[in-house]
Amino acid sequence: MVTSSAPGKVYLFGEHAVVYGEPAVPCAIEQRASVTAERRPEGLSVHSSDLTLDGFTVEYSGDAAGRPDVDVPDTLLEAAMGYVNEAVEQARDAADAPDAGFEITIESDIPLGAGLGSSAAVAVAAIDAATRELGVELSRGELADRAYRVEHTVQDGQASRADTFCSTMGGAVRVEGEDCRTTDAPDLPFVIGYDGGAGDTGALVASVRELRESYDFAADTVAAIGDIVRSGERALAEADVAEVGRLMDFNHGLLSALGVSSRSLDAMVWAARDAGAMGAKLTGAGGGGCIVALDDTSETATALDYTPGCERSFRAELDTDGVRVESDGAGGST
Numbered sequence: 001m002v003t004s005s006a007p008g009k010v011y012l013f014g015e016h017a018v019v020y021g022e023p024a025v026p027c028a029i030e031q032r033a034s035v036t037a038e039r040r041p042e043g044l045s046v047h048s049s050d051l052t053l054d055g056f057t058v059e060y061s062g063d064a065a066g067r068p069d070v071d072v073p074d075t076l077l078e079a080a081m082g083y084v085n086e087a088v089e090q091a092r093d094a095a096d097a098p099d100a101g102f103e104i105t106i107e108s109d110i111p112l113g114a115g116l117g118s119s120a121a122v123a124v125a126a127i128d129a130a131t132r133e134l135g136v137e138l139s140r141g142e143l144a145d146r147a148y149r150v151e152h153t154v155q156d157g158q159a160s161r162a163d164t165f166c167s168t169m170g171g172a173v174r175v176e177g178e179d180c181r182t183t184d185a186p187d188l189p190f191v192i193g194y195d196g197g198a199g200d201t202g203a204l205v206a207s208v209r210e211l212r213e214s215y216d217f218a219a220d221t222v223a224a225i226g227d228i229v230r231s232g233e234r235a236l237a238e239a240d241v242a243e244v245g246r247l248m249d250f251n252h253g254l255l256s257a258l259g260v261s262s263r264s265l266d267a268m269v270w271a272a273r274d275a276g277a278m279g280a281k282l283t284g285a286g287g288g289g290c291i292v293a294l295d296d297t298s299e300t301a302t303a304l305d306y307t308p309g310c311e312r313s314f315r316a317e318l319d320t321d322g323v324r325v326e327s328d329g330a331g332g333s334t
């Protein structure tokens with residue numbers, strides 16, 4: 001039995017635009033998904049708990065047909081199951097063990113579909129645990145690539161490498177198309193606001209694609225986000241945190257123009273700014289979920305706690321570890 005964990009992430013800059021080849025800078029945060037993989041004679045059984053911050057339990061066996069009794073939208077649940085099924089397929093393929101059966105257990109403190117990279121973290125940790133359980137150790141590069149293929153399949157071919165590369169490597173990363181690398185970032189005082197909701201990443205990515213194909217302004221907006229990311233990289237290199245915050249504000253405005261913000265995300269962003277945050281923006285696909293703000297005082301967290309629509313706020317630290325093995329008692333035979 002092997003347990004691996006991988007971190008969630010926030011986007012400092014560049015979500016959505018990264019799907020069209022613009023650069024993006026996500027940062028791993030110390031909120032993790034842990035996946036335990038144990039061999040069984042055949043098939044796949046998955047047990048999940050705590051996939052949102054308020055906690056619920058999902059138990060289902062085999063394929064996605066058995067609908068568990070949980071209070072989340074079907075689309076989200078199907079997506080979550082899809083990520084696990086595809087991750088196990090990747091592990092079987094990597095270990096050349098197409099019929100390997102698994103008992104998979106997921107524990108996560110990352111809210112599902114809330115922009116903190118829950119699906120990427122689950123995919124990365126699941127592939128790592130399942131391949132190790134089959135006696136195979138993948139390089140981080142191959143692990144990130146296989147996790148990307150999971151997202152690409154589940155999101156109907158519309159995914160960047162950003163979430164999965166960040167979750168695999170940890171720290172701050174820069175992704176532009178196929179070019180993925182780790183990068184330096186100063187100490188950033190992240191405060192997260194969570195509205196208790198979630199967005200459907202596949203649907204949101206598809207909506208931006210349609211807008212971009214129909215309106216020149218949307219294509220220009222995607223390119224403008226790319227410009228902001230490049231400016232953001234210079235600000236990060238100079239450790240100019242105030243400028244990083246300003247650019248995050250601009251990035252949020254452009255994401256709103258692309259239609260991926262929401263009333264509660266906007267309310268949290270404005271509450272953070274009014275409380276003196278250096279910058280605030282939605283993180284991830286949008287539609288609902290989380291915002292990330294920069295504030296080294298307690299003002300933003302307090303303001304968020306009093307903001308209608310904000311379910312909770314918390315501080316997040318940069319996670320420099322990336323994927324890691326929590327325990328390894330693998331049998332090793334395929």
Ligand code: MEV
Nearest residue numbers: 015016159160162284285
């Ligand atoms: C979702 O966390 C980030 C998006 O840019 C999609 C992707 O990069 O695959 C919206």
